[in-house]
Amino acid sequence: MTRRGEIRFLTGEDYTLPVESGDVNCDGRLNAVDASYVLADYAETSVGREAFLNRKLADYNGDGSVSAVDASQILAAYADNSVS
Numbered sequence: 001m002t003r004r005g006e007i008r009f010l011t012g013e014d015y016t017l018p019v020e021s022g023d024v025n026c027d028g029r030l031n032a033v034d035a036s037y038v039l040a041d042y043a044e045t046s047v048g049r050e051a052f053l054n055r056k057l058a059d060y061n062g063d064g065s066v067s068a069v070d071a072s073q074i075l076a077a078y079a080d081n082s083v084s
């Protein structure tokens with residue numbers, strides 16, 4: 001487990017925990033908060049800084065990279081869940 005401010009993020013070793021893909025802050029909900037973390041992580045890595053999210057959790061669409069696409073798909077999934 002790594003800490004960044006008051007928010008806990010899972011590291012690779014913790015991935016055995018039953019957390020839904022995309023739920024990067026591991027609060028059991030997939031929503032805009034997760035999307036914004038994924039975007040922030042993508043912004044970090046795109047300027048050459050170290051990623052802070054678990055790659056498997058943050059790579060929501062499973063294409064092997066964490067990008068704005070994952071963030072928008074998380075948002076889309078959240079929008080679907082909140083209307084149904």
Ligand SMILES: [Ca+2]
Pocket residue numbers: 022023024025026027028029030031033034
């Ligand atoms: Ca979440």
Ligand SMILES: [Ca+2]
Pocket residue numbers: 058059060061062063064065066067069070
């Ligand atoms: Ca991806």
